[in-house]
Amino acid sequence: VQAETLLEVNNIEVIYNHVILVLKGVSLTVPKGGIIALLGGNGAGKTTTLKAISNLLRSERGEVTKGSVKYRGQNVHESDPAELVRQGVIQVMEGRHCFEHLTVEENLLTGAYTRSDGKANVAADLEMVYSYFPRLKERRKSQAGYTSGGEQQMVAMGRALMSRPETVLLDEPSMGLAPQLVEQIFEIVKSINEKEGVTFLLAEQNTNMALKYAHYGYILESGRIVMDGPAAELRENPDVKEFYLGMS
Numbered sequence: 001v002q003a004e005t006l007l008e009v010n011n012i013e014v015i016y017n018h019v020i021l022v023l024k025g026v027s028l029t030v031p032k033g034g035i036i037a038l039l040g041g042n043g044a045g046k047t048t049t050l051k052a053i054s055n056l057l058r059s060e061r062g063e064v065t066k067g068s069v070k071y072r073g074q075n076v077h078e079s080d081p082a083e084l085v086r087q088g089v090i091q092v093m094e095g096r097h098c099f100e101h102l103t104v105e106e107n108l109l110t111g112a113y114t115r116s117d118g119k120a121n122v123a124a125d126l127e128m129v130y131s132y133f134p135r136l137k138e139r140r141k142s143q144a145g146y147t148s149g150g151e152q153q154m155v156a157m158g159r160a161l162m163s164r165p166e167t168v169l170l171d172e173p174s175m176g177l178a179p180q181l182v183e184q185i186f187e188i189v190k191s192i193n194e195k196e197g198v199t200f201l202l203a204e205q206n207t208n209m210a211l212k213y214a215h216y217g218y219i220l221e222s223g224r225i226v227m228d229g230p231a232a233e234l235r236e237n238p239d240v241k242e243f244y245l246g247m248s
């Protein structure tokens, strides 16, 4: 059976500052329950694509000038980011962005701000987050600014989970982390996907690792999708091997 489509990006073009054309017609589809990788080198347009989906471009003087973004068939182009969170779509930004002066646990609780289903459910989800990230439980009273890069990545992901998302847009979880930690983060993504049914759209430069965990991948080059396919096929593709695998 074909999985239901959650997110559909259709031929979007993004321009920064009215003149710089960065996305030149990007299309992609994210099915429910999938882990979909958006791959490509530095500056290819991965972050821009995620921000176009979650409507975070405006503060950067960027805009979608063509094409459409649909979530569950609804145009989300004009929704504000908080409305999207209520619809189940949340972005984990590149570079983590914790509230440095709050504790780990306080950071996680800020992720529940759009919810109105009561303290007991939020408390249960905090335990759910700690079950995936036991390290965060150990450090729950520490100020987030003093935790390691890997722990801050976990805080950012845990905070996103606290909104009970249907879809997480995850921007470069591997950035700046040691290989072993990267693997650990991807293992956690996989188990959240399998056990909680959370769908992931994952932007990554680490092609190797992303294709090991994703079901399907899109490769972005200078603002265009140049190749896409099931992850297993991309891993075996000679061009992907030559240009992307072994790169990171």
Ligand code: ATP
Binding pocket: 016, 017, 020, 022, 040, 041, 042, 043, 044, 045, 046, 047, 048, 049, 060, 061, 062, 205
């Ligand atoms: P990275 O991994 O380096 O973040 P990326 O694939 O995510 O790369 P983007 O961050 O989407 O790439 O950037 C795509 C292009 O858009 C780059 O050439 C970048 O310089 C440009 N760009 C990004 N943000 C802006 C902005 N606010 N104003 C102008 N140009 C921008």
